[in-house]
Amino acid sequence: MKKIMNSKNFIDLKLIDNQQRDLVLVLPGGGYSRTSDREADPVANIFNNAGFHTAIYYYRENLLLYPELQKEGHEVIKYLNDLDSIKDIYLIGFSAGGHLAGILMTKFYEDIKGTILAYPVITSDLKFSHQGSINNLLGSLKSDDLLTEVSIEKQVHSKVNPVFIMHTIDDRSVPVENSFLLLEALKKNHVFVEAHFYPYGVHGLSIATKEVCFEDMDPALFEKEYGYISKWTDLAVEFLERIQNDKYIA
Secondary structure: OEEEOOOOOEEEEEOOOOOOEEEEEEEOOOOOOOOOHHHOHHHHHHHHHOOOEEEEEEOOOOOOOOOHHHHHHHHHHHHHHOOOOEEEEEEEEEOHHHHHHHHHHHHOHHHOOEEEEEOOOOOOOOOOOOHHHHHHHHOOOOOHHHHHHOOHHHOOOOOOOOEEEEEEOOOOOOOOHHHHHHHHHHHHOOOOEEEEEEOOOOOOOOOOOHHHOOOOOOHHHHHHHHHHHOOHHHHHHHHHHHHHOOOOOO
């Protein structure tokens, strides 16, 4: 089922049955220039199979800039919250989609019960930022105030709900320092966080199975090189299940 927004961006809603269930909202990456298919349906299938409703937010059919994209993201969350079949909402965001998830989890924390971030874009700091994503989000309007607003590590506060982070140490597109900065901010604000860092793996691995192999790579080689990371999705599902049962609190 699709819900088309006024901008022509849309949500692809995947309900597994008519029961009221928690929903995982998938925000694919793509540098804020597109939404990657490799981080869309394959990801939604993982969480559907784990008993969650899912929805994929295709937020780059219309290249909205900040803060218009933030406003539309809030509209998406409100729409989902109003559905009888949806209980609590969780986010999973990849790369630039992780940045959008970071905006939503800090701004609209009352509506987001937990967030999963995979190799996320976090900061606008030139030392570590993914400048392509920041440029595509802000366009020519790069004032100091806006750059601060879109640095997620500077927007974290104590009411943010639990966060799960996955990143590879040698990521050359979105430096792992993005996740380090977020981890430090979450810890400082006493936000529950679970983080998994892997020694090597190129950016954009998605669920790291043959199904999401890069187009220019042999699937068997992809699995041989990066398949060891694929278990991260099991850890992410377990993370959500602990939050559902409030078992993450010591």
